[in-house]
Amino acid sequence: NAGVMQNPRHLVRRRGQEARLRCSPMKGHSHVYWYRQLPEEGLKFMVYLQKENIIDESGMPKERFSAEFPKEGPSILRIQQVVRGDSAAYFCASSPQVADSYGYTFGSGTRLTVV
């Protein structure tokens, strides 16, 4: 029973390129969350999705960032025209329903480096 799978684990992009981060939730989980951890910072909520729906994107920058969770396939966090400040660890989490006392199950993260 695989956990939350994120790929790639490491991603290097030049300024101005696009970054695509993928997340496959745990089997049976239909709720996906994306968090970002900047250096020396905690985990900041970005977006919450269910299949084909964005439920809450209040933590996501208005420009250059988008997320989707299609009916088939993984959830994708897309960052267009990356800048150095986008360098961070991006974590995906999933839950079978709205989070309960066990919170979410996290993936191992994608570490994005913008050069």
Add this chain to the structure above:
Amino acid sequence: DQQVKQNSPSLSVQEGRISILNCDYTNSMFDYFLWYKKYPAEGPTFLISISSIKDKNEDGRFTVFLNKSAKHLSLHIVPSQPGDSAVYFCAALNYGGSQGNLIFGKGTKLSVKP
């Protein structure tokens, strides 16, 4: 505006002694408080949680205490082991807020010395 605060970025403890990690919050509407443990290059893993209607929850070496009047919770690890060395995140969950997303503190790095 930080709703969940962990004011100690680091803590060093001798093996066998007690580790106490602290967390303060500002929103009295939180329904659950959770502690996550994170090793380098890995994602956070759930450790223990407490409902807002409880004041204590215990699981083996880990106990979480909640003081609602002070808006404060703490995680106690007894006895501490070198394998407990990790970053510990306090998190809070509000069902009435943004559809249940977790709000995290900045974390406390615990080092347990043999």
